[in-house]
Amino acid sequence: xxxxxxxxxxxxxxxxxxxxxxxxxxxxxxxxxxxxxxxxxxxxxxxxxxxxxxxxxxxxxxxxxxxxxxxxxxxxxxxxxxxxxxxxxxxxxxxxxxxxxxxxxxxxxxxxxxxxxxxxxxxxxxxxxxxxxxxxxxxxxxxxxxxxxxxxxxxxxxxxxxxxxxxxxxxxxxxxxx
Numbered sequence: 001x002x003x004x005x006x007x008x009x010x011x012x013x014x015x016x017x018x019x020x021x022x023x024x025x026x027x028x029x030x031x032x033x034x035x036x037x038x039x040x041x042x043x044x045x046x047x048x049x050x051x052x053x054x055x056x057x058x059x060x061x062x063x064x065x066x067x068x069x070x071x072x073x074x075x076x077x078x079x080x081x082x083x084x085x086x087x088x089x090x091x092x093x094x095x096x097x098x099x100x101x102x103x104x105x106x107x108x109x110x111x112x113x114x115x116x117x118x119x120x121x122x123x124x125x126x127x128x129x130x131x132x133x134x135x136x137x138x139x140x141x142x143x144x145x146x147x148x149x150x151x152x153x154x155x156x157x158x159x160x161x162x163x164x165x166x167x168x169x170x171x172x173x174x175x176x177x178x
Contacts, residue, residue: 068102070101075090086124094155094157098151100113100149110123111124112127120161133165135161136166
């Protein structure tokens, strides 16, 4: 019986991973990371006729945080490394967008999303080595049950990324055995 449950679980997991990958849509965010997930700067030609009001509007947008092009709402993304806050970002218009798309909207955030594995495998200079360090995230203070493509955001959400071992994140993921 136990073997049968494992086989059903594996088949269901494979189905969900394929379904999530096939429904992923590319965002239309200016300065979004390229296919590899690495942030690239948009190349733009500015002309002498560009108005200062356009520059002021862009500066105001930059000061208020990144814009994920979703529905109304704001989320916070915090990057922890060695137990310390390395970066904190505010992302606007996150309603209905994925964690991955919200991260892509942050032009200052350098990260890599592995399409093959479906995970964020590098943020900044810290890369997963799985021996024993890896990137893990909490969704609103709890272990994230969905991947970065499947987890859709809503107003007030908080995403916390931790680099290290399972013991480095401040939550008990594995239930205590009684």
